[in-house]
Amino acid sequence: MAAKKRKFSEDYVKFGFTFIEKDELQLPQCVILMITVTLERHLKQQHPTLVLKTKEFFSSEAESLKRMRLDKSGS
Numbered sequence: 086m087a088a089k090k091r092k093f094s095e096d097y098v099k100f101g102f103t104f105i106e107k108d109e110l111q112l113p114q115c116v117i118l119m120i121t122v123t124l125e126r127h128l129k130q131q132h133p134t135l136v137l138k139t140k141e142f143f144s145s146e147a148e149s150l151k152r153m154r155l156d157k158s159g160s
Contacts, residue, residue, distance in 0.1 A: 093111045101116050101132060101146070116150050117132055
């Protein structure tokens, strides 16, 4: 049986996640710790003070993460 391939949803940002692509798979990435893990469970366990934050808060963090990636590559 093949592994289930989940497509990233823009709604995941409300749990503090964006995604990265690895080997043609989309992996959820925490915008705070920059690690790939499960979504809502991670938010509740690792960032309990952020559970009530809005989607806009996490969208802003995701944009900052994208800018950091560009800055490090020199682009």
